[in-house]
Amino acid sequence: MGFLSGLMGNASEVDTEKLQAEFESILFDGETITQAYQVIRDMFVFTEYRLIIVDRQGVTGKKVEYHTIPFKSISQFAVETAGTFDMDTELKIWVSSAKEPLVKQFKSGTNIVAIQKAIAQGIFTK
Template sequence: MIDFQQGFVKLAPINPEQIMPLLSPMIVDNESIVAAFRTVRDSVVFTDKRIIAINVQGITGKKTAYTSLPYSKVQAFSIETAGVLDRDCEIELYFSALGKVKFEIKGNFNIVHFNKILSQYVL
């Protein structure tokens, strides 16, 4: 499993179609992607059912670890909007038996709107 205590390097929003070749074996029937983010090699995808963290491993990148975090296990969450000097926004989720999971998002991303979407699945 991915070590969430170290957190992800700053994630950049991407078009969900870019991640589908890597993600399609993991998606279940009637599951749709809400938002997708990528670092240099790793990705995080928010669906309407869960969060899927994709950790590409090894020199060749052929080994991949998938971690599924269901919204039903989220006990609390918070967001932090970008500021003038700190242009990154953050999402922190607190999972039972796992602890805090933090995602830093760089670039232009509407975290306030995303908070409403996330609230629909967590609350």
């Protein structure tokens, strides 16, 4: 991922083979990463069973939250692309146990379509 695209918030695809070793302690035996996208320090990691949202926090990014959303619990999702005056894109995921959706905002130019396609693939191919 280029430094400038990272600053702008653009999502870029991450090499899943490299992440597989890094996420060994997070994944269960036999679970493999199928796709991953990085936006600045955060990541969207897709396995055959779930979406893992990695939120690096703090100045150093050493504090990390791993938010798992099983595909079977996603009841709906929506993406909003950037417009003329609203330059941000947005992803909303409704989880069956929550009243309000999980909302993530991205800068204009983020490949939000690739992220929504990965979510759709996880939901509709199981």
